[in-house]
Amino acid sequence: MAAGPDRPDDAVSDERAVDTPYETTETSRTANTREITATMDLALRIGEVLLSSGAGASDVSAAMNNVGRACGLRRFTADVTFTELTMTAQTAGDAVPVIQIRQVRYREVDYGDLTLVDQLIRQVVAGVIGREYASRRLNQIISSGHSRPRWSISLALGVMGGSIGLFLGGDWVVVLVAAVAAVLVDLLQRRMGRRRLPAFYQQVAGGLLATLIAVGVTATPAQVSPSLVISTSIVLLLTGVNFLGAIQDALTGFPLTAGARILEAFLATAGIVAGVSGGLQVADVLGVDLGHVSPGAYALADWPVMVVGGAIAAAAYAFSAYAPERSLLPIAIVAGLSIGLYAVALDRGVGIAWSSALAALLLGLVSYPVARRVRVPSLVVVAAGILPFLPGLSIYRGLGLAATDASAALLAMVTAIAIALALSSGAILGEYLAQPIRREARRLEAKLAGPRMVGPHSVRHERGVRRRR
Incomplete structure (x- = not known):
C-alpha cells in the first residue's frame, strides 16, 4: 500500500x-x-x-x-x-x-x-x-x-450560566447574577484544584459562594427570587452529565462503573447542599431576610426564550470543554431542536419524563449524522445538548429537601431519577436508530454490542489485512 x-x-x-x-x-x-x-x-x-x-x-x-x-x-x-x-x-x-x-x-x-x-x-x-x-x-x-486560553473558558462558563438563567425564566438581573456567579465559582474551584483539594470541598465552597452572591443580591432593592437566583448560580456545579453517564453504563452492562459514578454524583451534589446551607446560615447571622427558599426551584420561560437560551448554553458549554469551533453552531442547532420538541411536548400535557425522553431521542438521532459531518465524536454533541435539561437540578432539589420535607424530597428524587433515565435511554435509543442508517452499517448490524459515542464499531479493515498477508 x-x-x-x-x-x-x-x-x-x-x-x-x-x-x-x-x-x-x-x-x-x-x-x-x-x-x-x-x-x-x-x-x-x-x-x-x-x-x-x-x-x-x-x-x-x-x-x-x-x-x-x-x-x-x-x-x-x-x-x-x-x-x-x-x-x-x-x-x-x-x-x-x-x-x-x-x-x-x-x-x-x-x-x-x-x-x-x-x-x-x-x-x-x-x-x-x-x-x-x-x-x-x-x-x-x-x-x-x-487549545484555548483559560480566560476564554471562564467567559464561556459565564455565558452558559447567564443562558441557563434565561432558560429558567429569569429577568435581566437573574441572568447577570447567574453569569457573574458562574465565572466566580469557576475561578474559585480552579484555585482550589491547584491546591489539590478533593472535589467534595470544591463543591461546598462553590455552593457557599453562589449562595452568598444570592444573599448579596437579595439585600439590594432588586426584586428577585432568592430561590431562582440560587438555582441559576449553582448550575456550573451540577453533576447531571455524570449521572447520565452512570445510567448509560448501567444500560450497557457495566453496573460496577455505573454504581461508582452514581455515588460520585450524589457526593458532589451533597457538597452543593452543604455549601448552600452554610450560605443560608450566614444570611441568618447577618439578618438578611430571604423569605422562604425552596431548593432547586425554577420555572421555565416561554418556548422561544427556552430554545434560544438552551442553544446558547449548549454551545457555551461545548466551547468551555474545548470542543472544536466547527462543532459549536451545529451543537446549538441540535440543542435548540431538542428543546423545542421538549417545550411542545410539555405544552401538550405530556409528562416531564416523557417530554425529556422524546427530546433526548431526537438529540441522539440527530447528533450521530451531525457529529460525523463536523468530524467529532457524537458524545460531544450529546453531552452539550443534554446540558440545558438540567437533571442535576432535580437531584439537588431532592437532597436539599431531605432535611425539611421527607415526602417532597422523595418525590424530587424520583423525578430526578425518572428524568435521568428518560434522557439517557432516549439518547442511547436515538444512537441505536441512527447508526444503521449509514450505507455500510447493515453489514455491521449483527456485530453491534451497543451504540458507540466514541470510536468506530469494529475492526473493519481486518478482511483487507488477511488479503495482504
Whole structure:
C-alpha cells in the first residue's frame, strides 16, 4: 500500500509489524512480549483519555478491543472500571499471560483531545497508520495542552450560566447574577484544584459562594427570587452529565462503573447542599431576610426564550470543554431542536419524563449524522445538548429537601431519577436508530454490542489485512 497525502511515511514502515500475527514459538516469545506490551500500552492510554473525558465504559472497552485487534493482538481481554483499566493477553495455552493495569486519574475534560484521539483510533482501525506512529501521535495529543486560553473558558462558563438563567425564566438581573456567579465559582474551584483539594470541598465552597452572591443580591432593592437566583448560580456545579453517564453504563452492562459514578454524583451534589446551607446560615447571622427558599426551584420561560437560551448554553458549554469551533453552531442547532420538541411536548400535557425522553431521542438521532459531518465524536454533541435539561437540578432539589420535607424530597428524587433515565435511554435509543442508517452499517448490524459515542464499531479493515498477508 503506497503512502498517500494523509498517510505518514513512517506508518508505511510500521505496517508490517502491525499486520503480522504474533508468533507463538519458544524462540520468538521474548520479542512477542515486547510487541504485546507496546500494543496493550497504546490501547490502555487511549482508554484512559476516553474514560477521563466522560466516555461510557462500553465505548472505552470497545475502543481498547478495536485498537488491540487492529494492531494484531489476539487472545486478549480488556476490562473497564471507574478508576482502573486492565488488559490481559495470552498468546498460547502454555504461555505466561501478560497483564497491564492503568490507573485513571482525573484530568480536565478536553473535547478537542477527545476528537483527536477518536480520529487516531479510526486511523489505526482502518490500517492507515501503525502502532508506533499512533503511540507518538498520542503522546503529542496528551502533552500539547489546551487549545484555548483559560480566560476564554471562564467567559464561556459565564455565558452558559447567564443562558441557563434565561432558560429558567429569569429577568435581566437573574441572568447577570447567574453569569457573574458562574465565572466566580469557576475561578474559585480552579484555585482550589491547584491546591489539590478533593472535589467534595470544591463543591461546598462553590455552593457557599453562589449562595452568598444570592444573599448579596437579595439585600439590594432588586426584586428577585432568592430561590431562582440560587438555582441559576449553582448550575456550573451540577453533576447531571455524570449521572447520565452512570445510567448509560448501567444500560450497557457495566453496573460496577455505573454504581461508582452514581455515588460520585450524589457526593458532589451533597457538597452543593452543604455549601448552600452554610450560605443560608450566614444570611441568618447577618439578618438578611430571604423569605422562604425552596431548593432547586425554577420555572421555565416561554418556548422561544427556552430554545434560544438552551442553544446558547449548549454551545457555551461545548466551547468551555474545548470542543472544536466547527462543532459549536451545529451543537446549538441540535440543542435548540431538542428543546423545542421538549417545550411542545410539555405544552401538550405530556409528562416531564416523557417530554425529556422524546427530546433526548431526537438529540441522539440527530447528533450521530451531525457529529460525523463536523468530524467529532457524537458524545460531544450529546453531552452539550443534554446540558440545558438540567437533571442535576432535580437531584439537588431532592437532597436539599431531605432535611425539611421527607415526602417532597422523595418525590424530587424520583423525578430526578425518572428524568435521568428518560434522557439517557432516549439518547442511547436515538444512537441505536441512527447508526444503521449509514450505507455500510447493515453489514455491521449483527456485530453491534451497543451504540458507540466514541470510536468506530469494529475492526473493519481486518478482511483487507488477511488479503495482504
